[in-house]
Amino acid sequence: MIFIIAIIFIAFLTFIPFLHVYMTIQFQHAQDDDQLMIDVRLLRFIRYRLTIPLIEISKSEVGIVTEERTNTGKDEKTTFTVNDARDRLAKVRQLLNKIVHLHTIMKKFLQHVSVLQFQWHTQIGVGDAAKTAVFVGVGWSVKYYVVAMISKYMNVCITPSISIVPFFQGAVSRTSFTCMIRFRIGYAILAGLKVVKHWKKDM
Known part of the structure; x- marks a missing residue:
């Protein structure tokens, strides 16, 4: 029995390099409410999901506030300031x-990454038609x-779906x-x- 389990385990380790990892990144922004979700999936039974339900601009200091609900039902807020970003x-x-040679290493790795889905849709308006048109052009x-x-x-396997819709009747950001x-x-x-291998050790 132990021998059979050992063979299965060795076979699994042998096939690991050939398994595909699927990573999905989703970001939703609507005015002051944002949500970020990162989902990593291997096979059908190995899955990791990171969700940040709320991102907002801090009013007390320059930074971003993230709010996440814990298992106890309480909301925990964390402020990420400009100084934190710099550090x-x-x-x-x-x-x-x-x-x-980090650029070369990453370039060769990205050549083996396939993009299966890419959607990026935006609606923007600043309350002024001329300024809105400028923001749309920059976008x-x-x-x-x-x-x-x-x-x-x-390796892009699909046609990316992107759009920017101007909103001239008021201030909108989605x-x-x-x-x-x-x-x-x-x-x-x-x-x-x-x-x-290419890590430079301190002398």
Whole structure:
């Protein structure tokens, strides 16, 4: 019995690099209420979901407030300030500087990432027709640039669905974003091994 279990376990480890990981990112924005959801799925029984129900601008200090309901039913609020963002960006920059050829490693990994779904729809209005038209133009430029970068580095299997609808009757800000990607675990492991290999040790 133990021998059979060992064989099954070894076979499972052998097939792990060939399994696909599906990652879905969803972001919903409507005026002051936002919701972010990240869903990672492997096979049908291994799944991890991270949900941030509410994101709002802090009124007391410059930053973003996230609110999440815990298992006890209580709402916990966390404020992410500009200083927090600077500190984390500085730490990330320090880590990235320690990896040689990081751009090449990420570029090769992204070549094996398939985009299965990409939807990005926005409605915007600032209460002034001329200013609204300017914001719409800038929004289209940003969206086309993002789609171009994704098409350049990833394998886009579908036609991206994007839109910006101007609203001239008042101030409106709504966005719905959904992106699903797929990649094999083996390519992610290989990219991780390359990062470790090219990690610059402190002298």
